[in-house]
Amino acid sequence: MAIESAVVVVGGGLAGATAALSAAREGAHVHLVSANESTLRQASGLIDALGYPVADAGREGDDNDGDGGNGVAADSGPLADPFAGVDDLPADHPYRLIGADALREGLSLFDDTVGDLYRGGHTDRNALVATTSGRAKPTARYPRSMAPGLVSDERPTLLVGFEAATDFDAPLAAERLSAAGVPFDVTGATIAFPGEYRADAAVTRLAHALERDEDAGDGRTTRQRLADRVRPHLDDAERVGFPAILGDSHVEEVRADLSERLGVEVFEVPTGPPSLPGIRLSDRLFEALDDAGVSMTTGTPVVDFEPEEDGAGGDRIDRVFIDRNGARIPYAAEQFVLATGGLVGKGLDSDRERATEAVFGCHVPQPDDRMEWSEGGAFADHAFARFGVRIDERGRPLAADGTPEFENLSAAGGVVGGADVAREKSASGVSLATGLVAGRTAAEEV
Amino acid sequence: MDLRPGADSCYKCTSCDTSCPVAEVDDSFPGPKFQGPEQWRLKRKEDTEIDESITGCSNCMRCDGACPSDVPLSQMHNTARGEYVDNQMDKLSREYLRNRILANYGTLAGIGSKVPRLTNAIMGNSLVQKLNEKLLGITAERDFPEFADQTFRSWWKQRGGPNVESDEKRIAYFHGDYANYNTVEVAKALVRVYEAFGYEILVPDQRCSGTPMFANGMLDDARRSAAVNVENLGDAIEQGYDVVASCTSCSMALRQEYPELFDFEGTETVAANTYDALEYLLINENVIDPLSEVDAADHDIPDFAYHAPCHSRNQGLDRQAVELFRHLDGVDVADVGDSCSGISGTYGWKEEKYEYSMEIGEEMFEHMEHAEGETGMTECPTCSMQMEHGTGYEIDHPLQVLESALVDTDVEI
Numbered sequence: 001m002a003i004e005s006a007v008v009v010v011g012g013g014l015a016g017a018t019a020a021l022s023a024a025r026e027g028a029h030v031h032l033v034s035a036n037e038s039t040l041r042q043a044s045g046l047i048d049a050l051g052y053p054v055a056d057a058g059r060e061g062d063d064n065d066g067d068g069g070n071g072v073a074a075d076s077g078p079l080a081d082p083f084a085g086v087d088d089l090p091a092d093h094p095y096r097l098i099g100a101d102a103l104r105e106g107l108s109l110f111d112d113t114v115g116d117l118y119r120g121g122h123t124d125r126n127a128l129v130a131t132t133s134g135r136a137k138p139t140a141r142y143p144r145s146m147a148p149g150l151v152s153d154e155r156p157t158l159l160v161g162f163e164a165a166t167d168f169d170a171p172l173a174a175e176r177l178s179a180a181g182v183p184f185d186v187t188g189a190t191i192a193f194p195g196e197y198r199a200d201a202a203v204t205r206l207a208h209a210l211e212r213d214e215d216a217g218d219g220r221t222t223r224q225r226l227a228d229r230v231r232p233h234l235d236d237a238e239r240v241g242f243p244a245i246l247g248d249s250h251v252e253e254v255r256a257d258l259s260e261r262l263g264v265e266v267f268e269v270p271t272g273p274p275s276l277p278g279i280r281l282s283d284r285l286f287e288a289l290d291d292a293g294v295s296m297t298t299g300t301p302v303v304d305f306e307p308e309e310d311g312a313g314g315d316r317i318d319r320v321f322i323d324r325n326g327a328r329i330p331y332a333a334e335q336f337v338l339a340t341g342g343l344v345g346k347g348l349d350s351d352r353e354r355a356t357e358a359v360f361g362c363h364v365p366q367p368d369d370r371m372e373w374s375e376g377g378a379f380a381d382h383a384f385a386r387f388g389v390r391i392d393e394r395g396r397p398l399a400a401d402g403t404p405e406f407e408n409l410s411a412a413g414g415v416v417g418g419a420d421v422a423r424e425k426s427a428s429g430v431s432l433a434t435g436l437v438a439g440r441t442a443a444e445e446v
Numbered sequence: 447m448d449l450r451p452g453a454d455s456c457y458k459c460t461s462c463d464t465s466c467p468v469a470e471v472d473d474s475f476p477g478p479k480f481q482g483p484e485q486w487r488l489k490r491k492e493d494t495e496i497d498e499s500i501t502g503c504s505n506c507m508r509c510d511g512a513c514p515s516d517v518p519l520s521q522m523h524n525t526a527r528g529e530y531v532d533n534q535m536d537k538l539s540r541e542y543l544r545n546r547i548l549a550n551y552g553t554l555a556g557i558g559s560k561v562p563r564l565t566n567a568i569m570g571n572s573l574v575q576k577l578n579e580k581l582l583g584i585t586a587e588r589d590f591p592e593f594a595d596q597t598f599r600s601w602w603k604q605r606g607g608p609n610v611e612s613d614e615k616r617i618a619y620f621h622g623d624y625a626n627y628n629t630v631e632v633a634k635a636l637v638r639v640y641e642a643f644g645y646e647i648l649v650p651d652q653r654c655s656g657t658p659m660f661a662n663g664m665l666d667d668a669r670r671s672a673a674v675n676v677e678n679l680g681d682a683i684e685q686g687y688d689v690v691a692s693c694t695s696c697s698m699a700l701r702q703e704y705p706e707l708f709d710f711e712g713t714e715t716v717a718a719n720t721y722d723a724l725e726y727l728l729i730n731e732n733v734i735d736p737l738s739e740v741d742a743a744d745h746d747i748p749d750f751a752y753h754a755p756c757h758s759r760n761q762g763l764d765r766q767a768v769e770l771f772r773h774l775d776g777v778d779v780a781d782v783g784d785s786c787s788g789i790s791g792t793y794g795w796k797e798e799k800y801e802y803s804m805e806i807g808e809e810m811f812e813h814m815e816h817a818e819g820e821t822g823m824t825e826c827p828t829c830s831m832q833m834e835h836g837t838g839y840e841i842d843h844p845l846q847v848l849e850s851a852l853v854d855t856d857v858e859i
Contacts, residue, residue: 001730036514042459198473204464274464290781295769299511300762324761325701326717329729 002319002330005031005295006446010302010320010359011339013039015413015431017285018106019337021113022439024292028446032294033322033331035301038282039345044270045277046129047110049103050082051138051425078138081124082429092418094430098393098437106432107140113288117280119147128152132168132243132269134176138425143277145251149241149267156185158237160230162193164201167272168243189233194225203245207276210254211247227261237264244268244277300324302359316407335408335442339435342388342414355387357415362389362397362405364417379423388417395438408445410438447525449486452518456483462509462519467786468502471805475502478509482522496530504790505661506756521706524660531663544582548792549662552623552654559627562593585800588835591628598626598633602649612646618682619647620691623654624827635849636692636723642853643731648687650678655699658792672708680712689720692845694758694825697722722763724844734773736859740851742776747850749778749819753810753833755826756786767823767844774851782813789832811836823847
């Protein structure tokens, strides 16, 4: 026997969650299995689709000198419209393989799922969101809490960092934004977080203090004292940006309260892990999965699989096995979705010789000579950045001969190769587009 | 034990600190990242002692599940705590004595349960509770768990052992101390449910799984218990039995902590053949179809507020009860959120931790109050204590709900 469902999705990041929702929408009973808590909890919460056209340029031999370390060639600014950039991508890019409509539908599924937590769906155009390092990141969707902070907005801005939250050096970020020529005045200030906390208090601790508006001494609450400390730095600023720790599930309440106290609009600047916007997004998606009747097992990796006994040539998967502290638990299904991530997410393994797909051993195209895996320079056009399984238009991973590896397997997200998501700023979009297609393919066959 | 590869895997993302319920409320506790990889590196140096803040860790093991890099955090905590207790703790101190008593609950329970009514009367006496707090540092805020009139093992013996014989379907039941001495109804529910599905049940000789001992750094005590358990459970596995536990901390200990900390012969075999009671049924039996035949309203099954214990969450079992009972008509099982209950076994029994324990549990209490049901449900006996303590609700084990739905009705299995 085994734990049975119609579709098993392996992986709990954005791609896995999207595939599960996509399949569940088509009426299939889905079981999502994830090795750890969702990697969304480490993500910025920004949803990029295609930020830069560099991939194609790099492939034609551009050396990308002068990119200033952010992966952007000097002469190729951010893309205003991600969809307009799709046709210029290499032919084996996932967007080209499954079509720009898949990206559109993926974003639309995302919009339906997250509701008023996010903004940006009103237009095809990328928004520019200021990051903690003082850069403007092109992104297709952004949390509502970041909306007043967009770089296209011309209101004078104050950025506020906390001594305890060292990820965000607000004066430095302000200096960099100014140097980048943003169309507004921006200054930065660092203040002490109100209340008695350890020097290295967890950001979640500070977020909860703001959310519960705890007593912060002197008969004043956390928010009251925070506003008191920010006010002297306001000058002419018409909006104030804080690191993204303004509460956990009630960020809008915290933001409204602080905005009122300061008399200017307050927004969040996306931060590195652990990321409150990432945690909020993860919570929202898993709530949606629960509502859609998706079963979930997290904290246990899939370690092995078994083909169908009577499958001709063993080209159908019968079940996968998770490792539960040594015990092998079988999960059987009619269709499977591989959404385990790339080299960082451990969906791909690599040693000195080969990069391999970790669960089913699917074909991963790569140069035979390992010296060709990478180029000089951190953000050069590395072959390894595009490693992953190649898919057909229905999201099925392909063997070396171009036929599907398994009749009942589709793939989504970072495990799919062909995109250099770090340089293109396309990781979320690839996950949404491929997740949507993989989930739909799985559900169609059930 | 060389945990260097694990320490090297840590890239300081602090996901573990974010998930730590103790660091959330206790500013003096530096969190799992310090207690794990950082402390491990520090203590490699000669003349560097283990920081005593290690005793603040409640051993909920949530950091393990949060880590994206598979750093063996709880294993590092367990070894550091063991070393601290062995080498640095004053064995004549009140704290050591108290922790030893709490960690070896089963020994005391064995004595107390011989005269359950007398023990209940004494332990329920508020003067005794105050003395416990004054002399031992065991909080007077909590009601001592009542002993059952008859232990499970004595019931099992009196009953004459298994009612079902089978060569194919065989489980060895690891009941642990709590289901034996206190919540005997949970153990009986397991027997009735499993027998209804045609299983022959063996109840091997056993000792405490060791969870409270790990949590208090009493690794020698834990090792003695584990040796007995691995031997007896190993014998049962050889005879074709799979090991099944009704407490998720017990299954966690057998599956994860034993292989991480001990190297008795057969430890890995026991880990690989041990299951949670509900998990095992879901893998091997069709539970859903008969359950779908039952209407809860006909059998007085109430709505539930379900809390997933940290040690079930760490095994990836946190959703199984909620998802299973969706198939039971007329019953609403509300998940009361992913916060820790706060008691963490012996942690919440310590006078100096009681307030923290209640602060951690606050979120769960609130969610329980908001849920439809006024009966709680959880797999963990101490979470159950905390749920009851914080809300006054009566708390059932999922096996008891299965018993009501499948055994006490005439549904065909």
